[in-house]
Amino acid sequence: MATIHFILQGKGGVGKSMVAVLLYQALEHFEKEVLAYDTDPVNTTLASFREFNVTALNIMKDGNIxxxxxxxxxxxxxxxxEGSHVIVDNGASSFLALGRYMEESEVLPILTEAGHAVFFHSIVAGGQAIGDTLKGLARLAVNFPESPLVVWLNPYFGEIALDGQEFEEFQIYKKYSPQFHALIRLPEGNKTLIGKDLEELLAKRQSFAAGINGSSTSIAVKARLRRYWNQILACVEQADLL
Incomplete structure (x- = not known):
């Protein structure tokens, strides 16, 4: 049995590819065999990491799958x-088309009948993106009720709260919580410090190991990256994805 992770969100620019990068490295850290497919037709971020075993596939043609x-x-x-973990990073621009195709082609039954475990990962971002990302999450919950969902809460763009309520108090959580396999809260940090460190790491297409052990990385940056990375590992381990 393999474990297949689809990373899906209809709102772009909310950290979807960052989540794919974090998940890939975390699974490798825990000594899992990791394969990945980058199907984002616009930004092949995951495939551009030379350290990773990623195949780029353009699954879109003329706006359709x-x-x-x-x-x-x-x-x-x-x-x-057998025993591998496969990550499929899908672009925001193909979110709706891929969802329709997966429903019509009964992709999940095919994979589960083959003996694989399937998880859908989606990102909920704070700030102005909260409404759109909640809609994307709700669409997955409605269209794929039998697939466990892993919700990544990204506070980088602002607090994940509505009318003073936190995510666990949202209507979407109350309605679909039985489908939520895990909530992963990305660590909060100073945007001008760890936020900038992560942006530079992603821009260079470097893994955490490369950044932490790099000779050109300052001591302070190494310490911040190491602390953040350890928090991510703890979150993934607690999410029971291994």
Whole structure:
């Protein structure tokens, strides 16, 4: 049995690819065999990390899913190595089209019948993006009621709160919490310090190991990256994804 992680969110620029990068590295840290497919037709962030085992696949054609390309992806997923973890990073621009295709083609039953575990990961961001990201999460919960959801809460853009209520008090949580396998809260930090460190790490397409051990990384930056990375590892371990 393999474990397949689809990372899906219809709102762009909310940290989706960052989540894919974090999940990939965390799974490798825990000595899992990790494969990944970057299907984002606009920003192939994950595939641009040379340290990672990622295949870029353009599954979109003229605004719709290219059935032949997705059929090939489905074949790869169905035959994933025993015990491996496979990450599929999907772009915001293809969120709706991919959702429709997965429903019509019964992708989840095919994968589960092949013996694989399937998780949907989605990001809820604070600030102005909160409404759109909640809509994206709700669409997944409604359209794929049998697939466990992992919700990544990203406070980088602002507090994840509505009318003084936290996420666990939101109506969406009360309604769909049985489908939520885990909530992963990305650590908060000073945007001008760890926020800037993470931006530079991502821009350089470097892993945490490369950043922490790099000879050109200052002592202060190494310390902040190490602390953040340890927090991420603890979150992933507690999420019971291993």
């Amino acid at each position: 290219d059935a032949r390309m997705f059929d090939a992806l489905l074949e790869y997923l169905a035959n994933a190595p």
